[in-house]
Amino acid sequence: MSEILWVVLQHVQGYIYPNEVEVNWSVLIALYPYITGLVAGAFIVASLERIFKVEAVKPTYRLALLTALAFLLCAPLPLVAHLGHPERALEIMMTPHLSSAMAGFGFVYAWYLMAVLLIELYFDYRRDIVMWAQTERGIKGFIYRVLTLGDYDIGDEATKSDNKIVNIVTIIGLPSAAFLHGYVGFIFGSVKANHWWSSPLMPIIFLFSAMVSGIALVLLIYIASGYIRGIELDKDCTDTLANYLLYSYLLDLSLEFMELAQLFYTQEEGIDAIRVLIFDKLFWTYLVIQVFLGTLVPIFLLIAARTGIFKFNVRKWIYIFATTLTLIGVFAMRWNVVIGGQLISKTYLGYTIYILPLFGPESLTLNLVIWILPFIILAILVKLLPPWEDTHKWEKAELE
C-alpha cells in the first residue's frame, strides 16, 4: 500500500491535508452502492407487476426477484472485504452505535433479505417447489424438500393465501427497497465535511440511479436469457421495460441536474475546487462516461427506439447497447461520487489521485470477482428455481 502512496504523493496537486493522500474508501465502496442499487432497481421491476399491475412485464417478475436475491447476497462482500478488521464486522450488529447512519446497515440488510426477499420468493414459488419436491429425485429433490419447509399444502385455499402474502410483502418490500438504497445515499449525503457529497438530494439521486441500473440489468438479463434458451422474447415486455427505463432515466437526469445547478448557482466555498474536479479530475469518468455515454446516449437511444421506426430485431440491439451503456454509466456514477469525493481535498486547495491496484486487497481483481459472483449465483438460482413462464409438466397435464 505504502508503495502506491509514494507514487500518489508525486501526483498530488495543490495543497491537501497530509492525511488525505490516501483515498480511504476504495473501489470496493463504489461497488457496494452499485450492487445495492441493482438490488433495489430489480425489486422495483418486480413490484411493477405486483403492485402497479403492469401486466406486460410479467415474464420478468420472477427473474427480477432472483436477480435481486443474487445481488443482495453479494452486497455485504465489498464492505466486509474493505474493513480494516473484517473479523470485527459483526460488532456493527452486536453493539451498534445508533447515532451513526452506518450502524443501521446490518438491520436494513437483514430486514430486506429475511423479511422481504426470501419471504416473497418462498411464497411465490411455494406451489412449484412442492410440485418439484414430489417429482424430482436425488440431491435436487432433497433441496426442494428442504425448501418446502415441510408445508406440502397446495390446495386452492393455500395458494390463494400464498398469493395474498406475496402481495402484502411486495407492498412492504417496495419502500424497503427504496430505503435500502436511499439509506446508502444518506451515508454519503450526510457527510457535511465533504462538499461533493453533502446534499439532501443524495438519497433520492441514489434511488433513481438505482432504478435505472436495476431496470437495465433485468432487461439485459432477460434479453440474454432469450438467446441462451433460444426462445422468442416477449416484445411487449421488452418494450415496456425499456419505457420504464427511459422514464426513470429522465427523473434521474433532472435530479442530477438540480444538484449541479444548485452547486454552481449558489457558488459556496469550495465551488472552484469542484469546478476543477468536474472538468479536469473527473473529466473522463464523469463528463464522458457518466453524463454523455452513460446517460445522454442511452436516453437518445431509448427515445429513438420508441419512435416505432425500428423493427423489434433492431430495437432489441438498441436495448442491448443502451442497457450496457447504462450499467457502465451507473457504475461510473458510483465511482464519481465515492472516489471523486475523496480526490478533492477538504482544504479546497488541492487534489489527490486514486490508483487502483490490479491485485491484492481492494484491487481490480477482487472487484471483478465480487462483480461476477452474483451472476454465478443467479445462474444457480435460475437452474434451481426456473423463473420462466412456461407451463409446467403438471400444468400441461391439468390443461389436457
Added chain:
Amino acid sequence: MVSRRKLLMAIAGLAGFASLRKAVKAQEPTENYDWTKHYYSFVVDTRKCIGCGRCVRACKLENEVPLEPFYFRTWVERWVWLKNEKGPKVDSPNGGFDGFPPKYDERVISKSYFVPKLCNHCDRPPCVQVCPVGATYKTKDGVVLVDEKYCIGCRYCIQACPYGARYLYPRDGPRVTRRNTADKCTWCYHRITRGYKPACVEVCPVGARKFGDLMDPDDEVRKIIETERVQVLKPALGTLPKVYYLGIDSEVR
C-alpha cells in the same frame, strides 16, 4: 546570525529531547485520575510558531505514528500570501517534520505564517457521531479517543472529519494492536492524565502550542480564551472545536 539561531534551536532541541524522556508509553490513565475534574482545551498562537517542526517529530516519536509522510497526528502548514497574487499559497512538506526550506522570494511575500494543525477534539464531533460501533468516543474531560481494540476500520470517521485529522494506521505500522484502525491525536491522553503536557506542547521552543485545563481558574489557556479574540477552524460546520487559534486569517481552514 544563522549560527546563533542554530545554537538556540539545538539547545531547544536538547531540552525537548530531555523532556521526552519522561514519556509515558502506556495509553491508559492512572488509577487515581478523576476525569470529571478536568476539561481540556488547546491554544495555537500562530504568531509565535517558527515552523521548526519539532512538534511533528515529537508527536510521531511519542505516539508511534508511522514515519511515512501520509500519516500525521499533528502537522504544520505554511500559509503565504504573495504580492499581486490572489489567494494563499499553502504547503506542508512532510507535514513540517523536517522544517520548512525557504520556497518564496522574500521580496514578493506580503505576509506569511505557520499554522500547526491537530485534532480539534470537537465538542460536537462528527467522527464520534458516525462511528458505527462506538469505537471512537468523547471522554468526560473533553478528549476524543479511538479504541484500537474495537475499531473495525470502516473509515467512516476519516471521511466525516472536516479537518483531515484522522488516518488509517497502516498494516505495517510499528504498533501491532493499532494496525488497520483509525488513528488520531489524543492530546497525549496518557501524558495529560498524569499531569504532563502533550508531547508537542512540551517540545515547542516558542510556546506557540499551549495546553490547559478550563476547570483551573488560573490556567493560561483559559485566560487566553477568555480575554483574547480567538478563532476556530471551519466554524460554519458546527463541530465546536476546542483547539483555538490566535492570529490566523479566516481563509485558514
